[in-house]
Amino acid sequence: MAVVNPVLEVDAIRLAFDGVVAVDGVSFTVEPGELFAIIGPNGAGKTSIFNVLSGVYRPQQGSVRFHDQDLIGMRPHRIAALGMARTFQNIELFSHLTVVDNLMLGRHNHMRYGALSAFAWIGRARREELANRSAVEDVIDFLELEQWRRFPVGLLPYGVQKRVELGRALAMEPRLLLLDEPVAGMNVEETEDMARFVLDIREELGVAMVMVEHDMGLVMDLADRVMVMDFGKPIRTGTPREVQEDPDVIRAYLGEQHRTAGGVA
Structure with a gap:
């Protein structure tokens, strides 16, 4: 059976600005056709990760490989030419x-x-x-x-x-689509339309996606895997159900008041 390599491999990246650490030891992979979501409070480092992936920021440590090509130090237009697009x-x-x-x-x-x-x-x-x-x-x-x-x-x-x-x-x-809060500011009908199009992109076009989003309903319904960030560090990566039931995620991201019998509200 042929081995399918990940579309994206991020290994132990660290990004700091004048001593302030924005991303600290973040690692994850994105598989072909996967929708990988990154969630966390404001200031958790989510957009900084996108800026590293797209070449806007250069991390002080770690590596980023896109279809086996090293992206560290590559200019944004060259990364775009390789097949990475961003909203x-x-x-x-x-x-x-x-x-x-x-x-x-x-x-x-x-x-x-x-x-x-x-x-x-x-x-x-x-x-x-x-x-x-x-x-x-x-x-x-x-x-x-x-x-x-x-x-x-x-x-x-x-x-x-x-x-x-x-x-x-x-x-x-x-070949990889970065979605930065695709439903931010939308009403319910607009959000439902966007969710439908995101599903169509995955199912009909087969494009792998990394999505940063605050709408937890959307994330838990659409994502294959979720990475939870807090203060620049990943605290849990897993399926939506695994993330919802993790006590550390509930405390760090949603707070104890959001705990329900089934996990996270």
């Missing part, structure tokens, strides 16, 4: 551009033609542009964005904007 807690879209134009920005790693051929609009430039447009149309269909395709994203409802940001990441055709 942000705060929407990072171009509000004056349309949905289609914002999604096309996610295709930049797939564009190989130069300025001259682009200006002349012939040959390779024309072929690649049509291929990239086709890929964007697939994302629009997948995320049900057709009715908003020509709208400037700044005019769209908040939940739709979050969906467009997810679409821009999917337009990169990632």
Whole structure:
């Protein structure tokens, strides 16, 4: 039986700023097709981990391997080119551009033609542009964005904007997707829609995901495994049920008042 290597391997990373430790000895793996969630209180180090993975921060210790390639010291655009895409807690879209134009920005790693051929609009430039447009149309269909395709994203409802940001990441055709609080600020209906799309990404596209999220209902329903952080350190990694029933998690993250007969409320 063939051995399947992890998509992502994080080993004992440590990140500090002027003596303040943001991430301390964090290790985990993400398997192909897995949805791995990271939870913890504000300031626990969750977003710092994302910044290490995407090359924004360089840890003082530890290693990060993505499909067997060492990412430490690699620039963010090179990591993106390897197939790692990210969404942000705060929407990072171009509000004056349309949905289609914002999604096309996610295709930049797939564009190989130069300025001259682009200006002349012939040959390779024309072929690649049509291929990239086709890929964007697939994302629009997948995320049900057709009715908003020509709208400037700044005019769209908040939940739709979050969906467009997810679409821009999917337009990169990632092998690993980092979701930074994908349902933050959403109402119940928007949250349910986003949860459905996240499930579709895993089941239909087979893309592995790492998700940081405060919505415990969403995490426990969707995640295959969960790592709980507190003050920069991992205190428990396991299945949602194992995490919910861990006394240290209940004390550190949710507090004793959230204990129920079945674990965590």
